[in-house]
Amino acid sequence: MPEGHTIHRLAADHLSRFGGRAVRATSPQGKFADGAALVDGQVMETAEAHGKHLFLGFPGSTWIHIHLGLFGKLGFGTAPAPPPAETVRLRLADTEAYADLRGPTTCALLTDGDKRAIHARLGPDPLRGDDGERAWRRVSRSRSSVAALLMDQKVVAGVGNVYRAEVLFRHGIDPYRAGRDLTRTEWDAIWADLATLMREGVRNNRIDTVRPEHTPEAMGRPPRVDDHGGEVYVYRRTGMPCHICGGEVRTAGLAARNLFWCPGCQPG
DNA sequence: GGACCATGTCTAC
DNA sequence: TAGACCTGGTCCC
Numbered sequence: 001m002p003e004g005h006t007i008h009r010l011a012a013d014h015l016s017r018f019g020g021r022a023v024r025a026t027s028p029q030g031k032f033a034d035g036a037a038l039v040d041g042q043v044m045e046t047a048e049a050h051g052k053h054l055f056l057g058f059p060g061s062t063w064i065h066i067h068l069g070l071f072g073k074l075g076f077g078t079a080p081a082p083p084p085a086e087t088v089r090l091r092l093a094d095t096e097a098y099a100d101l102r103g104p105t106t107c108a109l110l111t112d113g114d115k116r117a118i119h120a121r122l123g124p125d126p127l128r129g130d131d132g133e134r135a136w137r138r139v140s141r142s143r144s145s146v147a148a149l150l151m152d153q154k155v156v157a158g159v160g161n162v163y164r165a166e167v168l169f170r171h172g173i174d175p176y177r178a179g180r181d182l183t184r185t186e187w188d189a190i191w192a193d194l195a196t197l198m199r200e201g202v203r204n205n206r207i208d209t210v211r212p213e214h215t216p217e218a219m220g221r222p223p224r225v226d227d228h229g230g231e232v233y234v235y236r237r238t239g240m241p242c243h244i245c246g247g248e249v250r251t252a253g254l255a256a257r258n259l260f261w262c263p264g265c266q267p268g
Numbered sequence: 269g270g271a272c273c274a275t276g277t278c279t280a281c
Numbered sequence: 282t283a284g285a286c287c288t289g290g291t292c293c294c
Contacts, residue, residue: 070288073289089287255282
C-alpha cells in the first residue's frame with residue numbers, strides 16, 4: 001500500500017537488481033501475457049518513478065508502466081524463483097533475482113509518447129527534486145481544502161493519505177482550510193517538509209514523521225509501534241490522545257478517503 | 269470461511 | 282459521490 005516514496009524505492013530496487021541485464025518476463029496470471037512476451041529476454045535499461053507511477057525502460061523506447069493502486073504489491077526474491085502464485089501479474093527474473101508484481105491497478109506497455117503524456121498530467125514530485133512553485137500556483141488559487149489538494153496528483157505527485165495527514169499535523173494546519181487561504185510561507189514549509197519526509201521514507205522504506213523530541217522515549221512514555229510500521233502523529237490514530245496536546249485525534253471522510261487530524265493542534 | 273478494511277484511481281450518474 | 286476494480290491481512294463466527 002504505497003505512497004510515492006515506495007515507488008521511488010522500487011525504481012531503485014529494480015535498477016540495482018536488473019539494470020543493464022537481460023530479464024525473463026512472464027505473466028503467470030495471464031493478464032499481461034502479451035506485454036511480458038514483448039520484453040522477454042530484453043535488457044532493462046532504466047527504471048524511474050514519478051509520483052506513484054513506476055516506469056521500467058527497455059530497448060526501442062518501450063516502457064512497462066506500473067501503478068500499484070491501493071492493493072498492488074511488488075516483492076523481490078533471490079534466484080532460483082519458486083513457482084509463481086496464480087495471482088502474479090508479472091514476474092521479472094534473471095540468474096540472480098526475481099520480482100513478482102501482484103494486484104496492480106495498471107501494468108501496461110507504453111511508448112515514449114504515452115509516457116510523456118503521463119508525466120504531463122502529473123504535478124511536481126518532491127522526490128524528483130521539483131520545486132513547489134508550480135504546485136503553489138494551483139494551491140493559491142483554489143477554493144478546495146488543502147487536504148483535498150495534497151491528494152490531487154495533478155497538484156502534487158506522490159503524496160498519499162499518510163503523508164497528507166502527517167504533514168498537515170506537523171505544520172499545525174487545519175485540513176479544511178482552503179488552498180487560497182494558505183500563505184506562501186506555509187506552503188513553502190509544507191513542500192520542503194514533504195521532500196524531507198519522503199526522502200527519509202525512501203531510505204527507510206517506511207513512513208516516520210514524529211520529530212525526535214516527540215518520540216515516546218523523549219517524552220518519557222511507553223514505547224509504541226503504529227500498526228503500519230512507522231511512527232506517526234495522527235494517521236489511523238482515531239480516538240487516541242494526541243502525542244502533543246493530549247486531545248483526541250479525529251477522523252472524517254473526505255472525498256471517499258479517511259482524513260485524520262488533531263483539532264487541538266490544527267485549529268480551524 | 270466470510271466480512272471488512274486498506275498508504276489509489278477511474279468512471280458513470 | 283457511489284461504485285468498480287485489483288489483493289491480502291485481520292478479525293469474528
